[in-house]
Amino acid sequence: MPEILQVQGLETQFRTREGVIHAVNGVSFSLKEGETLGIVGESGCGKSVTVMSMLRLIPSPPGKVTAGKALFQGRDLLTMSDEEIRHIRGAQISMVFQDPMTSFNPVLTIGRQVSEPLEVHMGLNQKQAEDRVAEMLAKVGIPNPKDRLNNYPHQFSGGMRQRVMIAMALVCNPQILIADEPTTALDVTIQAQIVDLVKRLRDELGMAIIWITHDLGVIAGLADRMAVMYGGFIIETAPVRDLYGHPTHPYTIGLLGSLPRMDEAGSRRLVSIDGLPPVLLEKPTYCPFAPRCKYAVERCWHENPPLMQVSPDHYSACWVDTETGRERS
Amino acid sequence: MATKPSVNPTPSQIADLTMMTVKPRSLWVDAWYRLIRNKAAVAGMIVIIFFLFVAIFANQLAPHNPLQTNAGKSFLPPAWMEVGPNGRPSDPAFFFGTDNLGRDVLSRTIYGARVSIVVGFLPTIVIVLVGSVVGLLAGYKGGQFDNILMRFTDVIYAFPDLLFFIIVMVTLRETFIGKLLNGLFLLFMALAIVNWVGFARVVRGQVLSLKEKEFIEAARCIGASDARIMFRHLLPNSLGPIIILSALTIPGMIITEAILGYLGLGLTPSTNPNDIFITSWGALMLDGQAAINAQPWLILPPAICVSLMVLAFTFLGDGLRDALDPRLQGTQ
């Protein structure tokens, strides 16, 4: 499969009163056609900022992309004109956001909002757009889609709204769907519905997906490949089974360990990661996870580890081999 | 994480270290730092302090007795004009010129600051006290009490303020209250009566939203009494909006006093130079307005002072809002 998106050395900073916050610090990854990439991390680790930076959706000021490239089909999203990137947003790369409540404009009808990308990118007239929207709403499982076009967002339940949001993102048949914590605000049963829906649509439409989440459970059944972020860095990336089966970075290990599992027989004590995620007021010259790391060695305080290959297609940014507890050479 | 310890400390030690290096800061202190970073608000504060100073030391600052009439020196132009449009030469002793009785406009303007300061603050204090308590009760207790307050506001909003002012001033003129502070006390009360309802409504709204916060439930859960919840928990947390609203109520009071003064209501003119309240900017504007063609300097100093003062309070109020309203944090 050819790579459809390549992000290289992306850096994003925010200017605040306290100083410049280094939110994303040289993130690189790539996405193949039809592939699902899961990006996992705690809040504030820079996962949302990464994709927002890519699509140039971070508010500026205070945010600013300071370095890097985001090549979409070979064209750099970060340097193209406003006009060009507008043609990509919503048409070829579209997004689904976390909170389906606030992500819809409360005063416009669903039909209007969902058809907007069609008007902009496909130049459809109102009638055509309406048909297409109704078709799309049916596809995401909204009952009586024709009648609901004139409804307002508040007339939908949370789950339904998220379905509409997905319909809106997919209405122009994009090549990439970016889902930014799309299920976090939903109940477990609804979450399952949404994950199911996306899976089905992916198989049907064949788009690539970047799925951002902090919940390692949700993504396990969905992703092909995973990237774990911490402090604005990708600290581990691997195919999904590899990552869950053989996590190598202490942070990934900790994350997996802190999750209780339904299928566990006994009651083990949860692994907790002490301390707090960092707020990076300067670009760290050491491993940002070192202050919370059980494995940290002297080197961790002096040198920020780059992503290093640990097995084919499995990369980890840690000086310590967590299986042996020894420092990598 | 500015420092890089060379030894490997435990994570909690690091957290402690970073926390102990900064002094504890209440939200008030935070807000204060935000406030003093706001240039407009600081300018506003300086102006207010300046006028406060002028008001307190009016006796010492005024170059003349503000009641001293100077026969033959009426309508003198201000010092920077050689000859006024009325052909009279200026007198350096009267910097802002003189009014129709030959009284020093500068001195009168200085004394006028007192009324504006007091009329800005005192009714506001009454409004804040009454409005906060009623708003607190209505918001917290709800029910019929709340219902009555809300219905009462309908009536007050529909009610003609001016009629009320005029009639109160006229009917209570002869009473003890009417004479207190040259009639200012009555004015305070009238202003407060008309304005507390709006204030109560805002506090009520604030309380209604705070009431839903979990820390109020937490307080109930640990057995706090209603009074304690209202005054220890709800009030301090509504204080931000209350302060903002007070700062924005003050200029309203000053303008209202000016307008009432302009209509000839409010302050009773004093004849005793030892009185605290001798004249007000509103009354000075009233004097000046009739003579605006010939002697614009009569209306200029009080008009500019009123505008400056109101501007200062508005800037301060805006600054306070930015500093105290957490929702706006980060937008500046």
Place this chain on the structure above:
Amino acid sequence: MGKYLIRRLLWLIPVIIVVSGITFILMHSAPGGPWDRDTTARQVDQNTQRILNEYYGLDKPLWRQYVAYVIGDFNKQGKFVCGLVCGNLGPSYRMRGLTIQQILFMPPEGKNFLYSRFGYSMRLGVFALLFAVAIGIPAGVIAALKQNTIIDYVSLFIVTIGISVPNFVMALFLIILFASTLKWVNIVPRSWDEVSVWVLPTVILGFGTMARTARLMRGSMLEVMRMDYIRTARSKGLAERVVVLRHMIKNSLIPVVTILGPALAALVTGSFIIETMFGFPGMGRAYVTAIGQRDYSMIMGTTLIYAVLIALANLSVDIVYSFLDPRIRLD
């Protein structure tokens, strides 16, 4: 919706009764009466006063006067004269022969309703509001879009001035500047049919509201700009213009609209100083004069009209609100 309207309108009745009651007590507690004239004028003699009091029923006990005003009373001929309940606002004591509704709503000969005193005030209020909206809303939008730039600061400063400078001070200066010095407009209207004569009163009256509108619009825009759905709109590839016009402004307008109704009421009712300065034939002036003259029915009539106006303004805000914001349902 219909039920809601009816309920709100019915609620006007107790409001009117309470407001009229308070007004009645207040105005009758002020010393002096409608026959007390300017001190330089000859005063009405006692006999005439007696006749007039009898004629207008002012010799009756206060509670009866109030009942007569609100419900009605039998006149000398034994005929029942209906009061407020029939929309009768009573006779003017100063413009004898005229009823309050005639004074306020009857246009001069050969003119239409817009030339009545109420019509004049309403027109001035509406113009001032239009001015406030036409300037205030774009100013607020631009200031918000250019937040923390010089444009933002300048408009903020003007807006703060607009809120701070009392409008009679501004009126005087603008008259001197534009009418006396620059001679761009006439001070004394030959006729209120000319557009130019409305300019100054409209601008001065509307300035404060304009300032408040701009401020509110700016704040509201800043809030809306941070909303998630704006990000959503951008992520759909909408042009910035569309994002601003379709997604930001409509949402930002909601809080602004809520002040506009009461603002209109305030502009129609609160213009007496402007009216006096420009010799404007509106009802704000009539109201202040009536208080001074103790023209009781006129005070009551104007107060009640104001009360109804304010209540209707608030009601229309609620209705407009429900149209603008589909989340609000009136019931």
Place this chain on the structure above:
Amino acid sequence: MTSTEVLLQVRDLVKHFPIMRGTLIQRQVGAVRAVDGVSFDVFHGETLGLVGESGCGKSTTGRAILQLYRPTSGSVIFEGVDLVGLKGEDLRKMRRRMQMIFQDPYASLNPRMTVGQIIGEPLIIHGIADRKEAQERAEELLRLVGLNPAYTNRYPHEFSGGQRQRVGVARALALQPAFIVCDEPISALDVSVQAQVVNLLEDLQAQMGLTYLFIAHDLSMVRHISNRIAVMYLGVVVELADRHELYNHPLHPYTQALLSAVPIPDPVIEARRQRIILKGDVPSPINPPSGCRFRTRCPLADTICAEQRPEFREVAPGHWVACHMV
């Protein structure tokens, strides 16, 4: 660990929130039936988990037990005293025995008070300690929940979410209660921090013999911490059982669906799992379905489900379920 001594008995607990209308005279036009007849026991020293989707009434149940919402009907018998109808000083006394930990660590601490004041306040209210003693006790409690005792003069906004939640725990512990309602205490926290708080709660339970009612929507976490689990749906408890029993033999179709929806962080297992996907959304609690509340989404629903409300019965020792089809 679990005794069979009943600490808290909840019987037919009902909480309806009236919907009021009217301009001058308000009248009730309907009610949100948030909790509609809930019964269960809590044993000494155990953790009873209460799960359900949002809006199912689990938080209301917790608050109604603590009398933060006065129940519409039913009884809450705690240590032999019926709390419903208890007023004034009597209720205040009972409050010392039962406390609550709240969901939102940001909203549950008064931002204008120092941490020391927050933790010490219950002591002062109940006249247990004076200002100075309260301060000392606050320091102790901070140490107990794993925070630096020197933090007493700090304000809540200076802490992270996890630390704040510890402060919330410390406040709940100040009165040395026997019973604590934990209302989704971890759902607002980051994953890595959730474990910290859960571990703390477990440690404290072991140390002080506390009894928890642990309310959450995250079934995996509830299962981890609880001894027994009650599943709520639309104001009623549909199933209650030992945690292993519940996981291994869920009887109610809703419980089954809920269990199947919980993701497991293992791609291998996830790939194999068959989910029961429920249709549609939870109906409105203002107008709940007749008979069995779950019938509108239930794959097994029959005519009887619309007509009759299923009895909450014990189908196996300690395993209660409310379903006609079981």
Place this chain on the structure above:
Amino acid sequence: MRSKLLVFVSVLILASMVLSACQPAAATPETIVQTVVVEGEVREVVVTATPAAAQPEAKQPVLRVNLGSWPDIIDPQKSSFVNEIAHLKLIYEGLTKLDGQLNTVPGAAEKWEYNEDATELTFTLRKGLKYSDGTILNAKRFEYSILRNIDPATAGEYAAITDNIAGAVAWREADVANLSEEELQALKDGVEVKALDLNGNPCTDYEQEDCLILKVGLDGDPATPEREPAPFMHTVLSLWVTYPAKEELIAEGGDIWWTSSKYHIGNGPFIVKTLEPFVRGYFVPNPNYWAGVPTYDIEFSYITDSAVAFEAYKNNEFDIVPLVAEDLAVVQQDPVLSKEAQIYPGSCTFAFYMNQDKPPFDEKPVREAFAYGTNREAWVTDILQGLGSPTLTWIPKGFPGYDPNETRYGFDLEKAKEAIAKSSYGSFENLPPIKLTFSGTARNRTRFEWLAAQWSQNLGVKVELDPVEPTAYTALTKNRETLPQVFYLGWCADYPDPQNWLSVYWMSTSEFARRYGFANAEMDALMKKGDTTLDPQERLTYYDQAQKLLVDTAAVIFMVNNVNSYLVKPWVKGIVFTPQDAGWPGDVDPLSITIDTSMIP
């Protein structure tokens, strides 16, 4: 630096914003495109029109006057204020009128005669008098008007002014509620006002051309049963209360007849064209006026704010505006304006009244002391900026009965001290605080602040100022119970006769004297003598003595006579100024006024 720039830019923007808003201000002729269909083809015709306001009746010059405030009522028998009378004087004319020297001269009546004991007054109307609509005006009309003024149903505010007509008081004060129609009719018939034809027969209707005689029975003192002479009555009947508004039109128009120009058909020099409340009143010449036809129209405007009116005058938007003290200095300084200022005596006297019921003013020496201690000249120069003339007596200069020799109680601090020494207080320091009550208007505030300063500086008395809302002030001064300690009032002549100054005001039975508790038997006797004496010269001597007695009581501190002051554009020529000018100068003889259109810029 940056904030300075900020201020500058913001001022600039504010200015440009307002400027742009004012752009359409210029009154440019508007072009109206009319579409005219001519025999099936459509043509566009361009018609240039000037704005409607600029094209009043043809090329007649217009005299633009700011009258100040809009009249409350324009009904001859109900009006009482100067601005109301100003309208009436243009539309109507009475039996007699005043000339520039305040002499009573013929109006609608060409002559009048008293019988030998002056208990009856006979007017003879001019022949062929017409209303502006061409209908006949005969004596019957005046009979109606005078009776309407007395009619209790009218309840006019000047009804009492005609009380010296025999029978008037009885009808006017009738207890209407308890009298039958017949009894009332009898009272009405008892009023001795009769229109007669040239043969002495009662007139039949309004169309009767030879109905030119009006006989009025008089009673100098209605309180006594005897008929006493009233030799001043021809002057009283020059007042607006006799103006002959048409009965049928009043009936047709109902209560609000006076609001419509349709019903204001009069016999005066002008016809009212439009009455637009608060905006303008427009008057055109009456071609049927017996004395001639004015050569100009009159437009009244109603700007109350004197500062605005002054600006408008300077802007050439008015031809005549009142000149107020605040603007005087500017006017005097201006080479053009100073020539346009017209300042001349007025018809009022103002004085401080001391309440003789309340200490310390119950003692005459105290009153005397205050009268001595008040500097009238300084009041005029400092307060009035010269717009007034100090006076020590009651009737102003220019009015019959003026006493040029009065010098008592002039400003003299020594005498003030002597006077106070004679009082029971002994000195000013021992006086209780004096409360000075006044109508709390803008102007009054400064005036009384000045007076308080004067009294405390000159006399060392403590003065409390007590501004009261104007109407409340009036109410206070109307009631002897609530009468303030010291207050300021004035009296303006209704008609130029000492009777109006003295008997109407100071007679112990008069309403005014009763309010102030003023009663002086000696004065009463003198005034009554004056009222009933036929010989004009002899009358004056009695009034003169009465006035001297009034001054002697030191009941009031006479302060000033007002002056009338107006700004009049130079192209308005031939104005006859009199102290009695009502609202604007020139209404005494509008025919003498011409407008030199060539001078108008």
